[in-house]
Amino acid sequence: MSPRTPKQFQDIREEKKTLIMDVALEHFANEGYFKTTINHIARHAGISKGLMYNYFVSKEELLSEIINRSIAEIYVYFDPDKDGYLTEDEFESFVRKCFMLLKKQRSFWRLFFQLLMQKDVREQFLSCHLGSIDSIHTSPSDKENTFLSGILKSITEYFTRKKERMLSNYDPVTELNLFIYAVKGFAITAIYMDENDDFIYEKTVNRIIEIYK
Amino acid sequence: MSPRTPKQFQDIREEKKTLIMDVALEHFANEGYFKTTINHIARHAGISKGLMYNYFVSKEELLSEIINRSIAEIYVYFDPDKDGYLTEDEFESFVRKCFMLLKKQRSFWRLFFQLLMQKDVREQFLSCHLGSIDSIHTSPSDKENTFLSGILKSITEYFTRKKERMLSNYDPVTELNLFIYAVKGFAITAIYMDENDDFIYEKTVNRIIEIYK
Amino acid sequence: MSPRTPKQFQDIREEKKTLIMDVALEHFANEGYFKTTINHIARHAGISKGLMYNYFVSKEELLSEIINRSIAEIYVYFDPDKDGYLTEDEFESFVRKCFMLLKKQRSFWRLFFQLLMQKDVREQFLSCHLGSIDSIHTSPSDKENTFLSGILKSITEYFTRKKERMLSNYDPVTELNLFIYAVKGFAITAIYMDENDDFIYEKTVNRIIEIYK
Amino acid sequence: MSPRTPKQFQDIREEKKTLIMDVALEHFANEGYFKTTINHIARHAGISKGLMYNYFVSKEELLSEIINRSIAEIYVYFDPDKDGYLTEDEFESFVRKCFMLLKKQRSFWRLFFQLLMQKDVREQFLSCHLGSIDSIHTSPSDKENTFLSGILKSITEYFTRKKERMLSNYDPVTELNLFIYAVKGFAITAIYMDENDDFIYEKTVNRIIEIYK
């Protein structure tokens, strides 16, 4: 009979928000952001259309929050308190973490690459995160982006250092790029593979480390 | 001012169809299939909305024909009258052709990867071509697909043969996959790079050949 | 810390009701009845949406009560225990009271004229008060409305009597109307003027009295 | 069988646009801008909802165009090629024209005053026309508005000149204002009176001219 406490309200909100975002991510990832209707999300989340707008001001903001949540997860995962220097073992660990994240966030990466493929969408939702995750190629100017561009810098240095241990015709930039292409290529392949095919992850990550460590 | 022959009519029709498809492809690739309206395409093609439906029964079929046209181009490009055996030089030539096509059909590949990223769209438009272009990973069952899966078979054999010339721990499947990942990763990167950056194409294709030939 | 008496409860209720009505009136008047949301009012009144419905059964009734309250204020202001006869000084006093009320109830009059301008709204909320405040013109049939139509009758008589002191071509009805037009015209102008521009009130009321007394 | 000519299309468009605007004005004026739905307008205009958007980009723009059309009518009516000087006969003619317009554009004026009564609406739709039509009181700063503020200036001068022919305590500004109040007051009364009550128009305009000429 007594009214809910603010804490209870907070909990309900948090829980529902998470539920909606989870459902929405799944549908955005599978059916596509544009083809997924608010109606559809609401129905699958077991709530009314109106409630959606109690939690998110618009479909766009729902997408935005989903992206930010996943990006934040990545940040946490990679422990930003690194100095810039990457040892060989740290490089290996970094690569393994990338593959781990790919598995953990399959749906997000499906959504991510999907958005990446549309000019205006990419500008609206991803520009603030690109220059980092998307890799060096698409927007080399955004280097001021601190966290992941920091990682990129570390890897670049790693490849430069590696050159000294290698043959003379070794071009660190091309090698770095190829490393990124391989990871990217695996990424867009893996996000559509059978979810439980751990074997190919293992094989791929091991071979990539073997080559580029 | 004699009346046009049936042949001329046919030519005009073909020409206009091509024009529409060109304009549509450009917009589909840049703004996205769903965000591009028929109206927009018609206006940019300099024709009326109604006429569009004289040439294509629906937006979907327009997309379908665009895809088929590009796929056909690829078929022609790769000379299907090969036996299955790939020499080293033929492999190099094949890789170079892939990169060539990537440049020639930038817009198509932008569209292609965009569609690939949405489950129902991919099923509707690409399933008949996948297992081939998309690579072995996504739909390994479509092996009956004759032409490009033939190429895939050739390359698989190529990598298997290569194993015999290499170290003992060499796994031809992983190596083949990595090769595909690299090409794919470069592809989705390149389609958004500066159009005229030939340099990076050159460097990348050379290094890939160096590694995998 | 003794439990509150029923009287205290009643007072608290009354106080809160007044607060809500004050806030609502302000927003209705400024942003418009339709554009003002219950949410907005509740937030600005520092209460919850749900509580609103503890005090008012609907948005419409909230409006209704606001109107009635202001009308009641007017009733009180004009001392209904008049006989019908209006002396010149009483006429002057009446006019000054009208202008006074205009200042005191600016927000209400803004709301009032706003509602007046929409047919169905006027019928729903104002019809029971019209024929009086709105003036004789809009609904001459409502003459049974006792209080303010009584005032109107007094003024009509006043103008009729005045005719006898005036030139022969004097038409009391036209003169009365013109008097009402002037007051009305000033009203809808004044409710949007700078709140503290007393000067123009003074000048206008004096001149009107000068002319029509 | 032959296709429509551009002229025919132009005519259809013009006709339909006018139809829609006429219907919309009527409903905006009677039921209110906010309460009038696009659906309602479409149904009463005998067209589909979608077609509305073929002619007007939004409900707001529909309103905007309606206002502009009426304002333009006013401009035409008042022959802007006047010098600034107003003779007594010109003043009379001006007043009669005002009353004429009031009759001709009853619906528009109902809409106009309705919009005037809501702060944000007034700013959005009327600000560009105010300072003139709305009269001097609401936005005295907009004097740069050329056409109707020109008229206002002429009338102001007219009242100033008139002062010289009158008693010493005559204040031209107050008198001008009272004139405007009377017209305004009549206006908001007349727009809700019986449409065919010409008599009261006649009486009122004659008396106003009698007083203020």
Add this chain to the structure above:
DNA sequence: GATGAATGAGTATTCATTCAT
């Protein structure tokens, strides 16, 4: 009393597609 989560009917707007001319 008091809260705000939850609902759902309603609103403006879009767009592929049809069709009379």
Add this chain to the structure above:
DNA sequence: CATGAATGAATACTCATTCAT
């Protein structure tokens, strides 16, 4: 062939109102 007016189903979003706690 060619046009663009016309349609209507679908979509994102709003908001008064209800209700469990």
